Structures are given as structure tokens and as C-alpha cells.
Amino acid sequence: MVSIAVDCDNDTLLIKCNPVGPTCHTGTDTCWSETNEVSELDFLKHLQDFIDKRKAEMPEGSYTTSLFTKGTRKITQKVGEEAVETIIGAMANDDENFLYEGADLLYHLVVLLTHKGYRIEDLIKELRKRHK
Secondary structure, eight states: OOEEEEOTTSSOEEEEOOOSSOOSTTSSSSTTSOOOOOOTTHHHHHHHHHHHHHHHHOOTTOHHHHHHHHOHHHHHHHHHHHHHHHHHHHHTTOHHHHHHHHHHHHHHHHHHHHHTTOOHHHHHHHHHHHHO
16 A cells, blocks of 8 residues: 545545555456556666665665665666666667666666765656756
8 A cells, every 4th residue: 555545525545555466356456447557667766765775774785785885886887787788788788688788787776876876766856857
């Protein structure tokens, strides 16, 4: 469940949820023949939340914990390294490597944002400002 809200005259509830599987007793996604679709972009928030949790808990043996422990220099080094590897994959027309390294770049960028006290949403806000 995400939230519950009452309408203006207190006679209706709006319940927002992120369903996992079907929500209708008949086994369909919804009772109105709709399909529950999750955007792939939603995973970025999940990743950000996961990295935030790693920073808060700092579990031993975690790669993310090791990055936070080593600090800004190591994290920025990894961002640069993954950026170069992403470029190499793109220039070589190696789409599989390009996407693999691009994912590494995005992961390390989110770690850096978190280390600096920001979230991926802060980058989105900046992009939105530029788009106006």
C-alpha cells in the first residue's frame, strides 16, 4: 500500500497500492480488464532506496558498503572508470558491453549522489528545470 486518502466530503476512500500480481478474485490484473504495468524507470527509485539502506546499515561484505567506506575519491574514480568503459562500448558498437557498462555507470553515479547527500530525484529535478 502506498497511501489512503479521504475525498472532500468524507464518503470515499482512495487507496493507492503497488500491486504484486493480480488484484481481482478472478485472477485478472484488475476488476476492470486493465493491465497493471510497472515502468522500468520505477526500478531507479528502488535502486536509490536500496543504496540509501546500504549507507544507513553499512553491512559487512557489501560492495556498496566498501565504496562508502573508501570515500569520495574511490567512488568518483569508479564513476570515471565506468564512464570510460561505457564510451568504449559505444565506440566499438558493442551494444551488450555498452549497456552493461552503462548500468555500472548509473549504479556508481547513484552511490556518489548518495555519498554526497543527494538522490537520483535531485538529478531529475535539475533536468526538469532545464526542460522548461
